[in-house]
Amino acid sequence: MGLWTNLSAGVRGLFRKRQAEQELDDELGDFLEKSTAEKMRAGMSREEAHRAARLEMGGVEAVKEGVRSASWETHFETLWSDLRFGARLLRFNPVFAGAAILSLALGIGANTAIFQLLDAVRLRTLPVKNPQEIARVAIEQRGGRSGDFTSRYSDLTYALWVEIHAQQQGFSNIFAWSPTQFNIAPRGEVHNVQGMWVSGEFFQTLGVEPALGRFLNSADDTEGCSPGGAVISYSFWQREFGGDRSAIGRALTLNRRPFEIVGVAPADFYGVEVGRKFDVAVPVCTEPAIMGEDSQMKSRSGWWLASMGRLKPGWTLERATAQLQAISPAIFEATLPADYNPENSKRFLTFRLGAFSADSGVSDLRKDNEQPLLLLLTLSGLVLLIASANLANLMLARASAREKEMGLRMAVGAGRGRLIRQLLAESLLLATIGAILGSLLAHNLSLLLVASLSTQNNPLFVELGADWRVFGFTAALAVLTCILFGLAPALRATSVNPGVVLKESSRGTTDGHRRFGLRRILVVSQIALSLTLLVGALLFARSLAKLSSVETGFRQTGILVTDVDFSSLKLSNEGRASFGHDLLSRMRAIPGVESAATVATVPLSGDEEFHDILPGISEPLEDQNPVSAFNHISPGFFQTLQTPLLAGRDFNDHDVAGSPLVAIVNETMARKILKTGNPVGTNFRVRRLSKISGPFEIVGLVKDTKYGDLREEPLPIAYLPIQQSPRPEQDSQILIHSNLPLSELTSAVKEAVNSAHSGLDLSFFGFHTMIEERLLGERLMAKLSGFFGALAVVLAVIGLYGVISYMVARRRNEIGIRMSLGADRRSIIRLVLRECVLLLSIGLACGVALALVASRAASSLLFGLKPHDPATLAMATLILAAIALAASYVPASRASKVDPVVALRNE
């Protein structure tokens, strides 16, 4: 109650200030009058009594001040007047204010933007009811699984999911889901959208309500169901149907199967995967119908589902995990894939299920980008630190300019604490404006960042709203920078001795080192920090350059990848092989096409296929068989990609089903697995899970190429003729090399495909573009760290320039005297530059040490470079030194042009 009285009285006092003052006046007046009357009764004259009463009171104003300081709202008023005073000062120095606010806004903006991203992918919870109850069910062991992995979250097989669903007890509701892509074009060129397979309990478990229509439920998800209902996302509804309510009940073609839209998800529901957004969700049971013979549902070694559940009240993750572990042996026993070999089976039976926290959903984005984001946050934090140091430097310069003012104010009785408060209010004002502008900037920056990581095939979606965490972060940054750049100068400015300052003439001869040390330390640390950032920027830029120029072993430019899906023709195995062959011939016949080849796994596309190799014709199995990457290709593949054939021959049109099985291997395979320089004529067999095929006779040897990733060491690769594949695919990926313009080529390809059969699904992408997009993260990292590095150098150089100019200004008299005594221009320049070189060399030495320590954090993100790469360090040091020297040459040469007469007369 006391607090409330105090608060309300204080607020009343603030708003009815005049009345409060009037009452205070009245009360004291009343007191004085009574006191006077009393004294007159004791025999004094009126004047005497009045005087005595006033004396006794000891100054009406002092008493009033005492009363005011007994109430908190006064501090508020002082702060307000301090802020007004600060604003006035800043208005008088627009250049200073502008520079300060701009550098703060950039620094705070960059930090907030990156924090916002980190917040969005890392800290935010799912947009569902009670997200803390949601957990992911997965195998506790990492790795060791064999089979086909066909989604971003391949946690479970369908058989495992069925068992888990039936036997788990810790979850009130549990669902399975899998991200996928659906082609929504009824025919012709493919139009892919982001899809999800969801089990019947998906929406019910998450507790979201449809914006329109109904959600899918358990009745929609029954084994062996035929295509039926689909739920679309709010944004898909807006985009494709313009938000028309009649979208419910309309037909939607997914991979040529007819579905009916039954409901629309709410606007804020993006799914359970942070960083992506679903467009269409259909029941898991429709997977066989949509995928046809590629369906994973019946395959016990097909990993494509992930599962999440809502914990029952009173159940913890530990308890749910314990229950899942208890049922694990039976579950894995019951779902053991029949095609596993003994090693696979043994490992499979050791697996245990567990429940993992998933309140913020799942995200491969998070896994991939958390470390770069943290690193970027550190980099931008350092930039902000440098910006703060710069501001501190400016404030210090202003502090020494205001020494007299401070001295005077202290001489007339201002308390030091009061002056510090006032100076800090000025810093607070700068920091606040900087933070406000910074957060405006941040939103656009983070949108830009997300947009530059997004590609057409891999669209990213990050929910970027400001929440309390982002707000708190920005506010904390503002306060921190304010203290960083405001406190030391404020302490310094008020530590003056009024007597000394007021006596001192402005005409010092040489500059005392008294007030200069702190500024030097600031500049040295700025140089050190900016060198670190510059080293980081150069490391990332050089790493990117190495990655982009890495020897892939094949030609990247001028190649169009065309994917023709002819599953709608429902061809037999023989029919597929001959249709694929026919398609390829038609491509080759297009005028302007120089070469073309069919390939099962486009290099560097992210698709991979690995199997065990058994060298020889019939050697017995070993415990550990070597593993090789595989690809299935048509004749002309190596010619199209310009991969040199080192020995033997390419596949030809006689290597077809029925003719002897042949293979081509790369150098690494020959050296590491077959242990021979020229394996042509030797044989090997292939084991896929428990199935052994072959032997294959090696007919050619090719140079090493990259397979799945630019960063990988050369892998053993075995190439098999696509025409000998026992189960030909129902689609053809054709690499076409041509010098035709892209639009001309694509329309010619469309025509050629249509001449084979009209209305087939087909899609295109550029081979080079695809490889470039694989480096998106690296490119962004290089760009951002380059931006931060450049910003840091600019700020540090401004700081150095400021200190050197300041020194020159302070030593004008000294320089004048030296010149009048016969010093020439060169010796003056040397005098000034000596200072700069001193600061620079200390700064660079500290910076090199710092960079050596700090760059270790980046080592895992670098390619082909050690974090302590000497060339990079030397380059960064040279660049910074050159820029810094150039910047300080300006004040040095100005100093040397000083007219001694003017300098000496100058007061």
Added chain:
Amino acid sequence: MIDTSATLVQGTLDMLILKTLALEPLHGWGISQRIQQLSRGVFEVNPGSLFPAFRRLERAGVLECEWRTSENNRRAKYYSLTKMGRQKLRSETKEWERQVAAIARILQTAS
């Protein structure tokens, strides 16, 4: 007039003000006179500490005030105790007596 009176022990001014107001509502001058009278001139309260104390106690919710017309037909601010003020006075008096007794005991043994 110079303040020759004994300096008040820290914190006791509040208690004296509360005690003075326990009888009847009073204005500032009245309170200072009453303290002087009751202490037989030992304590003379300086307005410079009296008025800030009023504000402090008022904010703490132990005093309340109202404007009345005083004897000489002037507006005067009268202070009175709130319920909380009476409680505070009781507890502080008790505490004070306890401390004085303790100090007295110490002084007696020391002699």
